Amino acid sequence: MLLDLLKGLFRRPAAVPSPEAVEDNPLVYWFAKRRGRRLVKLLHYLEVYHRHFSRYRGRSPVVLEIGVFDGGSLDMWRDYFGPGTRIYGVDVDARCSAFAAPDTTIIIGDQGDRDFLKRLRQEIGQVDILIDDGGHHMHQQIATFEELYSMVADDGIYLCEDMHTSYWAEFDGAYRKPGTFVEYSKALIDQLNAWHAKGPAEFAVDDFTRSAYAMHYYDSMLVIDKKSMSPPTVVSTKA
Numbered sequence: 001m002l003l004d005l006l007k008g009l010f011r012r013p014a015a016v017p018s019p020e021a022v023e024d025n026p027l028v029y030w031f032a033k034r035r036g037r038r039l040v041k042l043l044h045y046l047e048v049y050h051r052h053f054s055r056y057r058g059r060s061p062v063v064l065e066i067g068v069f070d071g072g073s074l075d076m077w078r079d080y081f082g083p084g085t086r087i088y089g090v091d092v093d094a095r096c097s098a099f100a101a102p103d104t105t106i107i108i109g110d111q112g113d114r115d116f117l118k119r120l121r122q123e124i125g126q127v128d129i130l131i132d133d134g135g136h137h138m139h140q141q142i143a144t145f146e147e148l149y150s151m152v153a154d155d156g157i158y159l160c161e162d163m164h165t166s167y168w169a170e171f172d173g174a175y176r177k178p179g180t181f182v183e184y185s186k187a188l189i190d191q192l193n194a195w196h197a198k199g200p201a202e203f204a205v206d207d208f209t210r211s212a213y214a215m216h217y218y219d220s221m222l223v224i225d226k227k228s229m230s231p232p233t234v235v236s237t238k239a
């Protein structure tokens with residue numbers, strides 16, 4: 001029955017998720033019931049969110065989302081993570097201040113402005129989950145990652161969405177164009193593996209190597225799981 005409801009709700013019925021993906025995903029139920037302030041997502045994002053975020057439900061996480069728009073996603077996170085969740089929303093549009101609530105702080109600023117991002121990091125401190133759903137331009141996604149990745153807790157999650165803009169000229173993107181966030185993040189894959197570097201000199205263990213446990217790529221999304229890392233240990237069975 002829920003699937004029927006969703007078929008009416010989503011613009012592309014063919015993209016309705018499998019029953020398995022729906023049944024245990026509260027975000028899909030929330031979306032189906034949602035009325036009022038709008039929220040627009042790619043359907044598979046709901047599956048990806050739940051896959052990575054479910055361990056924080058009922059655990060009062062600190063969540064920072066860049067991009068507030070109509071406040072819909074802040075409502076979704078509040079409902080999904082439950083009481084005690086601390087939410088920070090950042091947007092360049094001053095009208096978003098209207099979505100402040102006792103558990104939600106709205107901060108107005110431009111995510112492409114590194115000085116603003118540095119101040120933001122100081123002001124908020126550590127977060128468990130950071131979601132970049134702001135302007136989606138290349139310099140914004142890169143500046144946000146470079147300035148704010150370090151404020152995500154050890155064992156926390158950094159998520160950047162709508163990365164398809166890396167392929168769109170109006171966002172400074174193009175296929176394999178140097179400087180897009182997709183190309184930038186491909187270099188992070190090297191750093192994830194830098195424990196095994198044998199040169200050149202610039203390919204060496206850095207803060208990202210020491211703090212990133214996994215990088216998960218999905219259509220339009222990158223999810224980075226953080227965890228303090230040390231050089232990999234070799235294990236072997238007995239001869």
Ligand SMILES: C[S@@+](CC[C@H](N)C(=O)[O-])C[C@H]1O[C@@H](n2cnc3c(N)ncnc32)[C@H](O)[C@@H]1O
Nearest residue numbers: 067068069073091092093110111112133134135
């Ligand atoms: C796609 S909406 C995201 C809204 C929300 N996360 C949601 O899911 O409904 C993008 C938001 O990013 C904001 N934005 C655009 N450029 C920005 C910038 N440079 N810095 C911060 N926010 C920006 C826009 O004002 C808009 O509200």
